[in-house]
Amino acid sequence: MHIEKWEISCKIFSLDPEGYGTAIYTVKTLNNIYSLICFSTYLNPQGRTDRVIAESWDSTFTLFDGFPSDKDIERLYQQTTKQELGRFNATDLVLSRANKSLRLFDHVVKSLSANQQPDPLILNSVGYLMRTTAVYANGKFGLADRSLYASRPELTPPYQIEMLTVYLIREFSLDLVDHLAKCKAPNKAAKLDRKLKRHLGMGNATGLGMAPFLVDHPLLIHKWFESKEIAFSRVRSIPKATNEKINYFINILSRSHQHLCEWNVEDKRQNQNIKTMRKELNSLIDLFHNNKTLLNDLYPWDTLYKKVMSSWSIEGIELLVALILEPYPEIVDELGDSHHYQQNTIFDPGQTTYDLLAIIEQQYTWALQINFDDPTESQYFWYYSVEKKEPRRGNRYTEQGAENEMKITIARDIYKLRKALISEKKNVRLSEFLMHYPYFRHICRRVQLLSEYSYSEIQDNIISQKCKPIDILRSKLAFFGATKFDPKSNLWTRITLCQGAPLRDELAHQQADDWCFPITPEIT
Amino acid sequence: MRVSLNEIQTVVLKACVAVGLPMGISQDASQAAGHVYPQYRGCIKPFTEAISAVDKNHSGKYNIPQATRGIFRSIKNGKSLSSLYTAPTVCDQILVRNKNNQAPSIITLMELDVPVIVIFHIVLITKFINNKVSITWKVDQGDTIQGVCQDGNIIFNRGGYEELLLLRDSSLTLNIPNYISSLQFPNEIQPNSLDNLNIDSPTWECLTDYANRLLVTSSDTSRMVGAGAGVIDMD
Secondary structure, three states, rough: OOOOOOOEEEEEEEEOOOOEEEEEEEOOOOOOEEEEEEOOOOOOOHHHOOOOOOOOEEEEEEEEEEOOOOOHHHHHHHHHHHHOOOOOOOOOEEEEEEEEEEHHHHHHHHHHOOOOOOOOOHHHOOOOEEEEEEEEEEEEOOOHHHHOOOOHHHHHOHHHHHHHHHHHHHHHHHHHHHHHHHOOOOOOOOOOOOOHHHOEEEEEEOOOOOHHHHHHHHHHHHHHHHHHHHHHHHHHHOOOOHHHHHHHHHHHHHHHHHHOEEEOOHHHHHHHHHHHHHHHHHHHHHHHHHHHOOOOOOOHHHHHHHHHHHHHHHHHHHHHHOOEEEEEEEEHHHHHHHOOOOOOOOOOOOOHHHHHHHHHHHHHHHHHHHOOOOOOHHOOEEEEEEOOOOOOEEEEEOOOOOHHHHOOOOOHHHHHHHHHHOOOOOOOHHHHHHHOHHHHEEEEEEHHHHOOOOOOOOOOOOOOOOOOOOHHHHHHHHHHHOOOEEEOOOEEEEEEEEOOOOOHHHHHOOOOOOOOOOOOOOOO | OOOHHHHHHHHHHHHHHHHHOHHHHHHHHHHHHHHHHHOOOOOOOHHHHHHHHOOOEEEOOHHHHHHHHEEOOOOOOOOOOOOHHHHHHHHHHHHHHHOOOOOEEEEEEEEEEHHHHHHHHHHHHHHHHHHHHHEEEEEEOOOOEEEEOOOOOEEEEEHHHHHHHHOOOOOEEEEEEEEEOOOOOOOOOOOOOOOOOOOHHHHHHHHHHHHHOOOOOOOOOHHHOOOOOOOOOOO
16 A cells, blocks of 8 residues: 555545434545445444444445446345345445444544544553454355456455445544544534544454364465465574664554553463563563674574564564564565466376375374364364354253264364275275265365465364364464454454554555554653 | 346355255365356256255165276266266366376266366366367267367367367266367357346256255344444444
């Protein structure tokens, strides 16, 4: 957005004094135009819920390919406000909805209408004015298939279109509070301070749906993790760090420490993790205070990483890796373009059972170590619920429906496949083996096709009593740039997206891209 | 009605699983449906009928010893051969023979419930086979329909697509591989564009009905732990 100088403007803002009506934001990229059409409607307090099963929302959105005609807007009003019950066209790229964070939204509008800025601490404690509860694309409900637009350079990496939508919804939420304050007090209302606007992102509540998605898209997760590892290895291989890079690193190190100090959650486990990270970063900051030449030696980033890797927490190490990458956009950012993938090979039925067994024994040791005779290792089953067809997890031993279990039990399938391969004493081609064992076809294909992709499998038994799906969700959300991870259970979390991101009229600024680890701004 | 490619692939996959087909076979059906849906009008209805035949137990598995020799017929007398169940194995045999550069050979499928389904599976794999290998095929039921699968396309040289769609319980003969370099293709199908995907409502409803069999009624326990649950919605 910054490099290509995208232009974003609000073309229509037709909202009444209560904030209900239609707004349209248009994005002009190098070669294309996209429009976010926002429908803001009255929401009965009794219908207010963040659950995916909700049937009404404060605002609903469609990202449209191009600029919509009046007819398109009318059609989309009818469909978008119904969300999952609507049907869409190939011109409609993304469907989403959001609810206000009432505790912050009301505080901000009230403050502005009294010609005051809201309290930055209250603002930071929430971090967003609205939170989305679903962002649908890639053909859902008739929306455009990703294959229709994936060749456009700005949309080739996965999830660009969804993240663009989230960014635009954030813009809408910021304009909405200014509008409401002005309607409430036309002569004295203040506009929300630009620094505070930047500190507001978009909230999101994410649940179990992402876990089966990741199991079903192994090449995608491989691409994500591989690019991160490549980026890290590139930076670790740098023989000498310039003063400019070192200074920037020290700058974001202390900024990230402050960010951690402002990240407070109720979840005990996560709270402890945050506290540990604060201490770890603090120790590093102290180290730099005492030794200004710490990064002056050869291969400074590699040395630094090795220094902490045996003593820091996993979260602390991951945070440090992110910080080490940050000063080097010139060798890291391009890897974001390699996140897309295309499946261009098919199953090779000519492979032999011995060869497949060798792959399993070499690459799936994590699955083979699981004792599936222990009932707790098969405690859960995953299924699609009748309510909105959302993925859920049930207890196999106390709940109904295990016969309709989703086929995402990779560890268990590998365990069973290995047994079958060993019992088949002859070395035969898979084409022959599968005539006798057709129920292993999917897992044979998976093992074979993923054998070259080291990061493609979630190395966990997702039906085990011990599995915490929240860790899987968080890993995916991290690749979206989610911050302020706020787990509400082992099964769902709230997060903040785009906090600190430049506003639409700041995209061209020279420093627009420097917004990681946002901290509460000081306003005068 | 407009139904996206992703929706078609997802619902075919789920419908196949719902009637008891193995996951890998369901994945193959889903991929084949995804390949032909943007190109061939009316191509999804045969999938629905093939799924229905499995569901109603009208079609079933093949006899394995005979299949290893390239002759596919139903394991049970009086039952048709399930195209959904058989197509992946047929494709496996084509790929193995092609990979090993075996001499031209024949695969025969007897009493095949919905022959076009096997053709749809084969046309998908020809996208991936090197050397532009052509799979020629012939369906016999009264009049003969003949064609070629090559490079992801179906080309007819006797009979046409509409006739093939309607054929049921017929014999299908495949010649593999057959290095045909020049053919006249009078009945080539014009592809739809990807932004104009349509399916007739009854077919879509039938598929979704099958797919919906996999849905489970959430228990109170699972309902209470989903995303957004357990917090004050006014916060």
